[in-house]
Amino acid sequence: MPVDCDARLSAALRQVVQAGEARIGVAVSGGSDSLALLHLCHGLGLACHAVTVDHALRAGSAAEAAQVAAICAGLGVPHQILRWDHGAIVGNLQDQARRARYALLADWARGLGLARVMIGHTADDQAETFLMGLTRAAGLDGLSGMRPSWVEAGVVFQRPLLGQTRADLRAYLTRAGVVWIDDPSNDNDRFARVRARQVLAVLQPLGLGVAQMSESIAHLASAQQALQAVTLAAWEACGQVVAGAVQLRLSGFAAQPVEIQRRLLLAVLGWYSGGDYAPRAQKMATLAEAIRQGADATLNGCCFRTTSDGLQIYREPHAVKSLCVATSDIWDNRWQMIGPHAPDLSLRALGAEGLAQLPNWRGLAIPRQALLVCPAIWRKDALIAAPSAGFLNGWQAKLVRSVNQSILSH
Incomplete structure (x- = not known):
């Protein structure tokens, strides 16, 4: 019955909404999935703030964003349009658009003080992702489905409708008299996801559809969670973060x-870079061999150094050399500064020039390599603060996500 379906959709959303939560963000493209999410959130009486990212990649995108704004106005939901200002795009268009989208969403949410943003991905998206993983000969993690939640730049992103089908969401909207926007790029088979969607339509009559794939994904996700739990226990037994650098007790790691x-190494790499894609298997094998041989190595912007009693992992200096942001921004995907922000201050790596201004740094018992790449507050060439290096001057440095979270999100 439709009523039962609507109740199930609402119940799925309630499961991820914390009791007493005041405000949430909802990403709305205008497609059926995100519009259904918006209407479900609104129907539950949640204080929603909606946002649409205009990727400015095709004619009509601005008009579609304006159409979403009108829908939100009709519901009384505050709405904002974010435009991706890009130049010529080289490489994987959809990947770059996705990265830009989530960066814009995170900035928007932090600016409004929103702790979480809801995304309208469905079981159909899960099945498509599964098929795309098969084409890459993906392992367990690549076939375990999209993450139901993760933290990016200090904001929690959630996908509360992963267990629901696109057909059910469209039926819900049809009953409510809501018209959605069909993105023409969804029919462009130059994109891997569109090709996966086409394959899924062929497989469905053969008994291999969204429901069956969802069951397989759930089984794989259960196995993945078990491995994550073991990895987390291993990290807590032999790992720690000091001044933003990772130290692994070698005997515990080798055991x-x-x-x-x-998985430990992948989690650390993901924690440092904030990247969504793991290094290729051959690169990981080369890194593992270097560690076994006690040799130094670099991978994904990180340096690996084996000592007599541990494995030390630092940010590679060139990976942060050009990173310079306002002190209120997240730096290097991990660091947030708390202190007397001012327009003439900037946040960048401490570097050799900053370390030279801290004559007592050796007394900190923190490796020089870790201090060189820690965040520091600057006023032009004058060092104002470097909390991780013991120079507070009214400032604190906070890591917005932990290695634990990285382990559980991969």
Whole structure:
């Protein structure tokens, strides 16, 4: 019955909404999935703030964003349009658009003081992602489905409708008399996701559809969670973060099964870079061999150095050399500064020039390599503060996400 379906959709959303939560963000493209999410949130009486990202990649995108704004106005939901100002795009268009989209969404949410943003992905998206993983010969993590939630730049992103089908959401909107926007790029088979969607339509009559794939994904996700739990226990037993650098006790690390070692290294790399894609298997194998041989190595903007009693992992200096942001911004995907922000201050790496202004840094018992790449507050060439290096001057440095979160989100 339709009423039962509507109740199930609302119940799915309630499961991820914290009791007493005041305000949430909802990303709305105008498509059926995100519009259904918006209407469900509004129907539950949640204080929603809606946002639309105009990627400015095709004619009509601005008009569609304006159409979403009108829908939100009709519901009494505050809405904002974010435009991706880009130049010529080289490489994977959809990947770059996705990265830009989530960066814009995170900035928007932090600006409004929103702790979480809802995204309208569905079971159909899960099945498409599964098929795309098969084409890449993906392993367990690549076939375990999209993450139901993750933290990016200090904001929690959630996908509360992953267990619901696009057909159910469209039926819900039809009953409510809501018209959605069909993005023409959804029919462009130059994109891998569109091709996966086309394959899914062919497989459905053969008994291999969204429902069956969802069951398989759930089984794989259960196995993934078990491995994540073991990896987390291994991290807590042999790992720590000091001044933003990772230290792994070598004996504890070496005692772990090879797969857990691999997952620990992947989690650390993901924590440093904030990247969504793991290094290729061959690169990870090369790194693992270097560690076994006690040799130094670099990968994904990180330096690996084996000592007599541990494995030290630092940010590679060139990876942060050009990073310079306002002190109120997130730096290097991990650092947030708390202190007397001012327009003439900037946030960048401490570097050798900053370390030279801290004559007592050796007394901190923190490796020089870690201090060089820690965040510092600057006024032009004058060092104002470097909290991780013991120079507070009214400032604090806070890591917006932990290695634990990285382990559980991959």
